[in-house]
Each structure stands twice: as structure tokens, then as C-alpha cells.
Amino acid sequence: QVQLVESGGGLVQPGGSLRLSCAASGSIFSFNAMGWYRQAPGKQRELVATITKGGSTTYADSVKGRFTVSRDNAKNTVYLQMNSLKPEDTAVYYCSAGTTWRANSYWGQGTQVTVSS
Numbered sequence: 001q002v003q004l005v006e007s008g009g010g011l012v013q014p015g016g017s018l019r020l021s022c023a024a025s026g027s028i029f030s031f032n033a034m035g036w037y038r039q040a041p042g043k044q045r046e047l048v049a050t051i052t053k054g055g056s057t058t059y060a061d062s063v064k065g066r067f068t069v070s071r072d073n074a075k076n077t078v079y080l081q082m083n084s085l086k087p088e089d090t091a092v093y094y095c096s097a098g099t100t101w102r103a104n105s106y107w108g109q110g111t112q113v114t115v116s117s
Contacts, residue, residue: 002026002106004095009111012085016115020080022095022108033103034071034078038091038113045094049080050103058101063089085115 008020024034035050035058049059049069057069068081078095093113098105 002031002097004097004106004108006093006095006108006111009093009113011114011116013117014085014087014115016085017081017083018085018113019082020093020095020111020113022078024076024078024095024097031097031103031105032099033101034095034097035069035103036078036080037094037096037104038089039094039110040088040091043091047102047104048093050096050101051078052101056101082113085113087115089113090115 003025004022006022012018033050033052036048037045038048039045047060049067051057051069051071066084071078092110094110095108096103
């Protein structure tokens with residue numbers, strides 16, 4: 001079993017920044033990649049960014065240049081730095097982990113990010 005616990009969501013104005021964190025515990029040897037997905041109301045869950053143990057990253061086109069994913073392997077923690085936030089970034093953000101670069105085998109409980117003036 002893998003447990004993922006997110007923190008750092010909230011309300012921010014357009015153009016602002018937020019940093020999400022996710023700490024992993026349990027059978028962490030079972031996965032290689034960690035990352036973030038998001039789901040807006042009425043939409044499917046979509047990949048935001050993932051990062052492998054080796055540091056290879058994947059980003060959705062909509063967040064490239066604005067979001068940065070990073071990880072601390074010693075702390076089994078993954079981060080998502082979100083800058084220049086837009087209203088369309090509003091969603092529940094889920095931490096994820098998995099054996100492939102998609103990191104979509106295990107999920108956190110989600111944290112709400114709302115971008116609004």
C-alpha cells in the first residue's frame with residue numbers, strides 16, 4: 001500500500017502562485033514516478049505534471065512554462081510550484097504515483113485550488 005497526502009491548496013488571485021506538496025509513505029519501492037493530476041467540475045481528470053526518480057519530467061501543454069514539478073527522493077515528497085495562475089487552473093489537484101511515467105496507480109485525496117479575483 002502507498003499513502004499520499006497533499007497539502008498547499010487554497011484560493012489565489014489570477015497571476016498569483018501556489019505550491020503544492022505531497023508526502024508518500026508505505027510501499028514506496030513499488031513506484032518510480034510521482035506527479036499531479038487535476039479535475040475541474042464536469043471534466044475528466046487530466047495529467048498536469050509527472051517526474052521520475054531520475055528526474056525526467058512531463059508537463060501538460062497548458063501548464064508548460066508556468067508550473068514546475070520537483071521531488072525530494074530522500075523525503076519521498078513531490079512538489080508542484082504553480083506560477084502565473086489562471087482561472088482555468090481551478091480544479092481539485094491530486095497527487096499520484098506509479099511504476100511508469102504516467103504515475104497513475106496510486107492517488108491522494110485531492111486538494112482544492114481556486115483561482116479567482
